[in-house]
Amino acid sequence: MFKSVADRLGFPHSHSSSTSSVSSHRSASGASSPSSSTSSGGVHHRAVFPPTPSPRSPSRQQQQHHHSKHPTPSSPFAAAAAAVATVAHHHSSNSKSHPPTTPRKTSLSTPKPVLPPLSFHNTKDDNLALSVANAGINPDDPPSRDAENVTVTVRVRPFNVSELKGTRAPMEVWTVQDGSRVSYSDEYSMRDRRAAVEYTFDHALTGSDNEIIYNSSVKDLVKSAMEGYNGTVFAYGQTSSGKTYTMSGTDKQMGITPRAVEDVFKYIRENSEREFLLRVSYLEIYNENIRDLLSPEAIELRIHEDRRRGVYVSPLKEEIVTTPSQVMRIIQRGDCKGVNETNVIESRERSSSAPTTPIGRKLSIGQKLPTAVRVSQLNLIDLAGSEKASSDAERRKEGAFINKSLLTLGTVISKLTGDKGTHVPYRDSKLTRILQSSLSGNARVSVICTISPSFSNVEESHNTLKFAARVKKIVTKARTNQVLDDKALLEKYRREISELKAQLLLTAAGAADGGEIGVDGQGQGMAGLDRVKHAELSHLLEKERLKHEEEMVEMNMVRNALKERIDHLTKLILTSQSINTKPGALNGIHLPLGRYTVETSADGSVTEFPKEIETRLARKDTLVRQLQSELEAQQEKVSLMKSVLQKTAKGETVDIEKTLARVELEPREKFLIEKRASIMNLNGMSWQDGALGGANGTYNSKRFSKDVRSALAAGSINANQGDSTDKDDGASIMLPDGEQLAIDDEEEDEDLMDTPWNRSELISLRQAKRELEIVVIEQEKKLEEMVSFEDSEEFRNLIIEMEEQREKIVLMEEEREGYKATITELRNALRRLELERFESTNGSIGKNGMMAMATSTPPTSSPSSPSLNSTATTMAAAAASKIHELEQMLQREHKLRMEEQARNMGRVASLEAEVTILKAEQSVRDLQ
Numbered sequence: 058m059f060k061s062v063a064d065r066l067g068f069p070h071s072h073s074s075s076t077s078s079v080s081s082h083r084s085a086s087g088a089s090s091p092s093s094s095t096s097s098g099g100v101h102h103r104a105v106f107p108p109t110p111s112p113r114s115p116s117r118q119q120q121q122h123h124h125s126k127h128p129t130p131s132s133p134f135a136a137a138a139a140a141v142a143t144v145a146h147h148h149s150s151n152s153k154s155h156p157p158t159t160p161r162k163t164s165l166s167t168p169k170p171v172l173p174p175l176s177f178h179n180t181k182d183d184n185l186a187l188s189v190a191n192a193g194i195n196p197d198d199p200p201s202r203d204a205e206n207v208t209v210t211v212r213v214r215p216f217n218v219s220e221l222k223g224t225r226a227p228m229e230v231w232t233v234q235d236g237s238r239v240s241y242s243d244e245y246s247m248r249d250r251r252a253a254v255e256y257t258f259d260h261a262l263t264g265s266d267n268e269i270i271y272n273s274s275v276k277d278l279v280k281s282a283m284e285g286y287n288g289t290v291f292a293y294g295q296t297s298s299g300k301t302y303t304m305s306g307t308d309k310q311m312g313i314t315p316r317a318v319e320d321v322f323k324y325i326r327e328n329s330e331r332e333f334l335l336r337v338s339y340l341e342i343y344n345e346n347i348r349d350l351l352s353p354e355a356i357e358l359r360i361h362e363d364r365r366r367g368v369y370v371s372p373l374k375e376e377i378v379t380t381p382s383q384v385m386r387i388i389q390r391g392d393c394k395g396v397n398e399t400n401v402i403e404s405r406e407r408s409s410s411a412p413t414t415p416i417g418r419k420l421s422i423g424q425k426l427p428t429a430v431r432v433s434q435l436n437l438i439d440l441a442g443s444e445k446a447s448s449d450a451e452r453r454k455e456g457a458f459i460n461k462s463l464l465t466l467g468t469v470i471s472k473l474t475g476d477k478g479t480h481v482p483y484r485d486s487k488l489t490r491i492l493q494s495s496l497s498g499n500a501r502v503s504v505i506c507t508i509s510p511s512f513s514n515v516e517e518s519h520n521t522l523k524f525a526a527r528v529k530k531i532v533t534k535a536r537t538n539q540v541l542d543d544k545a546l547l548e549k550y551r552r553e554i555s556e557l558k559a560q561l562l563l564t565a566a567g568a569a570d571g572g573e574i575g576v577d578g579q580g581q582g583m584a585g586l587d588r589v590k591h592a593e594l595s596h597l598l599e600k601e602r603l604k605h606e607e608e609m610v611e612m613n614m615v616r617n618a619l620k621e622r623i624d625h626l627t628k629l630i631l632t633s634q635s636i637n638t639k640p641g642a643l644n645g646i647h648l649p650l651g652r653y654t655v656e657t658s659a660d661g662s663v664t665e666f667p668k669e670i671e672t673r674l675a676r677k678d679t680l681v682r683q684l685q686s687e688l689e690a691q692q693e694k695v696s697l698m699k700s701v702l703q704k705t706a707k708g709e710t711v712d713i714e715k716t717l718a719r720v721e722l723e724p725r726e727k728f729l730i731e732k733r734a735s736i737m738n739l740n741g742m743s744w745q746d747g748a749l750g751g752a753n754g755t756y757n758s759k760r761f762s763k764d765v766r767s768a769l770a771a772g773s774i775n776a777n778q779g780d781s782t783d784k785d786d787g788a789s790i791m792l793p794d795g796e797q798l799a800i801d802d803e804e805e806d807e808d809l810m811d812t813p814w815n816r817s818e819l820i821s822l823r824q825a826k827r828e829l830e831i832v833v834i835e836q837e838k839k840l841e842e843m844v845s846f847e848d849s850e851e852f853r854n855l856i857i858e859m860e861e862q863r864e865k866i867v868l869m870e871e872e873r874e875g876y877k878a879t880i881t882e883l884r885n886a887l888r889r890l891e892l893e894r895f896e897s898t899n900g901s902i903g904k905n906g907m908m909a910m911a912t913s914t915p916p917t918s919s920p921s922s923p924s925l926n927s928t929a930t931t932m933a934a935a936a937a938s939k940i941h942e943l944e945q946m947l948q949r950e951h952k953l954r955m956e957e958q959a960r961n962m963g964r965v966a967s968l969e970a971e972v973t974i975l976k977a978e979q980s981v982r983d984l985q
């Protein structure tokens with residue numbers, strides 16, 4: 058019955074019989090398209106296809122320039138759908154004439170609206186597709202909907218500024234009545250002598266309120282999309298008729314796209330039994346080329362088809378979205394590039410048949426899950442101006458492509474509403490190919506046809522109405538698209554999360570094992586207190602610590618990576634819990650993401666598994682941190698002890714109390730010090746290191762209390778309930794030495810006892826404590842034996858020996874001084890003898906002595922006798938010889954004494970060194 062596409066669309070180039078194609082035809086839903094009376098003038102049949110002489114269309118570059126010059130002040134949402142393409146955009150010169158925010162009255166009979174800021178968002182190539190994947194099959198949901206016609210809405214926009222510019226009020230061509238009928242206005246019919254034309258659609262609207270049009274024409278379809286049925290919404294109409302205004306809206310009037318996005322998230326919020334995965338893609342079809350607006354690379358996109366996915370574009374980037382604002386940003390991004398956008402959503406039912414991953418239970422990884430995933434697409438499309446066609450040679454190529462897409466759309470729609478069995482040329486254009494699934498019936502479709510109220514556009518408007526009437530005849534029968542294999546992203550993510558959780562549990566168990574080793578090593582490290590053992594144990598402790606640290610770092614890294622991945626995947630899956638229930642306008646909306654997904658265990662009880670893991674990990678983190686700090690503290694003490702040892706060995710004075718005060722002792726050590734103090738008190742000894750605290754035997758830390766309580770819980774220490782004399786209501790424990798210790802009831806933390814990790818830590822702490830207690834007792838015995846080195850026999854003997862040596866040295870010194878005096882006397886005697894000899898030889902030398910000797914003339918002859926001279930000479934020689942002999946003796950004696958003195962000094966030095974060493978050893982023992 059329809060002879061050509063052009064006929065069906067009311068294009069005059071087809072055949073004169075085209076009128077029949079659009080003549081009254083009541084659709085299944087009751088919409089009718091009255092005769093368009095092509096005979097009456099034919100102006101309104103003036104061709105859109107083939108090309109109508111049109112204002113010079115800008116080149117692509119010009120369009121882009123225009124976009125940048127006139128950024129969209131309104132919501133950037135552009136219509137698009139998962140598989141929606143847009144026909145190349147031609148900028149209309151009309152659009153430039155729309156100044157922003159110009160309140161205007163419309164001459165339509167409907168309420169006169171105030172125009173919102175005019176949008177120069179001319180990219181009609183925008184396709185937003187919300188692909189909804191639903192996991193889980195609700196038995197109450199029918200697998201497919203009843204057959205239904207495409208919902209068709211006609212919107213007549215108000216006059217714009219340029220249309221109102223004239224001297225007289227513009228004539229309204231169209232009248233909208235009853236919310237569904239569109240006809241020529243009486244004024245126009247009379248003036249142009251037009252035959253009455255009236256079309257009836259599902260909805261016919263005027264005005265600027267986008268909420269009304271969304272609620273009446275799209276809202277229900279969006280809900281269906283969330284339930285698993287494909288949905289496609291597209292705006293069709295000539296340039297400047299209001300397609301973008303309707304689909305994207307403005308700041309003040311959100312369009313269909315942002316409202317749909319908001320409803321998608323609202324649906325997730327309100328449907329707790331399902332979980333969803335939303336994906337968005339954004340593409341553009343320009344000159345029959347598909348461009349991915351979300352991909353920075355200009356990769357050639359192709360259309361593919363397979364049984365599972367149907368028709369799809371590849372490699373098209375799909376971004377997973379979790380908030381409305383994220384979708385908005387994606388669209389903005391795409392708009393900046395002047396391209397198209399597509400959104401995808403997946404969801405599934407959150408049922409009790411979901412895999413169970415309770416803590417501590419083994420997980421069977423890779424099990425086939427009984428839930429299915431529904432994948433549906435919500436395509437929101439903003440088409441190029443329907444009049445776009447070009448006979449202009451300069452733009453022929455562009456125009457031809459534009460024609461091709463729109464023409465094919467018309468053809469496809471004609472075929473779909475024509476004889477059954479005829480070939481439908483979906484493949485003739487990218488647009489129809491991408492929309493094949495929707496147009497062929499597996500989708501709910503809503504078409505918004507926008508028309509201008511202006512007389513100058515009457516023909517184009519009429520063509521749009523004819524198109525709308527044609528589309529209305531299309532019957533669809535949408536069905537849910539269930540994906541049972543594991544390739545659906547949602548299912549894949551769920552599985553991955555389960556596997557990661559299992560890995561995380563294993564890692565946590567590994568961490569617990571590693572922790573036990575570390576604690577043991579540490580406890581042993583404290584056991585050795587003598588020097589050699591201490592060095593060995595320090596070394597072992599250091600090695601153990603490093604190993605432990607490495608393991609901890611490694612496990613932390615693995616655990617963090619697993620946690621991050623789980624978090625990431627969990628975030629992507631949207632549930633009512635993960636979306637803030639606070640509804641609000643899309644602009645500026647902030648919906649914090651939830652982290653947790655409820656898992657249902659086999660027995661039906663619901664556990665917040667990730668939260669539990671978080672808690673356990675937090676506990677382990679705390680324990681790891683405690684152990685690490687404990688190790689560090691031990692290490693610090695070891696190095697301090699080493700330095701003390703070195704200093705004392707060198708004979709330096711060390712302030713042990715001060716040194717020890719620098720180390721904050723752990724409760725366990727304080728306890729041991731306390732024990733030592735109490736032992737010493739029992740033995741009637743005073744404890745020198747009282748400044749360390751706990752010496753009065755009353756120390757009872759919370760931590761120790763917890764340790765003891767944990768040990769009690771683990772059954773490793775005998776508990777005597779109520780035996781304590783210190784506490785009325787407390788328990789007490791029997792320590793290895795028989796002493797009872799009261800347990801403080803304060804701040805008991807049951808949490809610390811309820812994991813294997815804590816138990817093992819407490820067991821090792823208890824062992825370490827016992828070892829230390831034994832060591833302390835041994836040391837105390839040693840201390841008792843030694844008491845004080847200075848009081849010992851050995852020390853006394855050494856001191857006596859030293860004193861004797863010192864006395865000897867003093868005597869020798871005195872002796873030496875005596876020898877010195879003797880030598881001096883002998884020298885003096887010798888001198889006297891010489892003098893006497895000289896006097897006897899030369900007579901009196903007078904009082905001038907030597908002076909006289911020097912100045913006197915030597916005797917030429919001696920008046921004295923020769924025998925006297927000879928005697929004197931002999932005596933002098935004897936004296937000299939005696940002096941020489943004495944001097945030699947003195948030197949020998951001196952040498953001997955010096956040697957002896959040196960020996961004694963050496964002995965004293967070694968004795969002093971020995972005393973110093975013994976003192977140092979005693980200090981170290983005290984320290985320990």
Ligand SMILES: Nc1ncnc2c1ncn2[C@@H]1O[C@H](COP(=O)(O)OP(=O)(O)OP(=O)(O)O)[C@@H](O)[C@H]1O
Pocket residue numbers: 147148149152155171172173174175176177178179180181213214215217263264265266294295296297298299300301302303440441442507
């Ligand atoms: N219902 C309406 N109420 C108020 N203003 C409207 C309405 N419809 C459209 N307008 C205004 O008319 C102008 C043209 O509308 P719009 O850009 O949406 O047309 P279009 O069909 O998308 O054109 P093109 O195909 O060239 O992109 C815009 O400034 C827009 O704000």
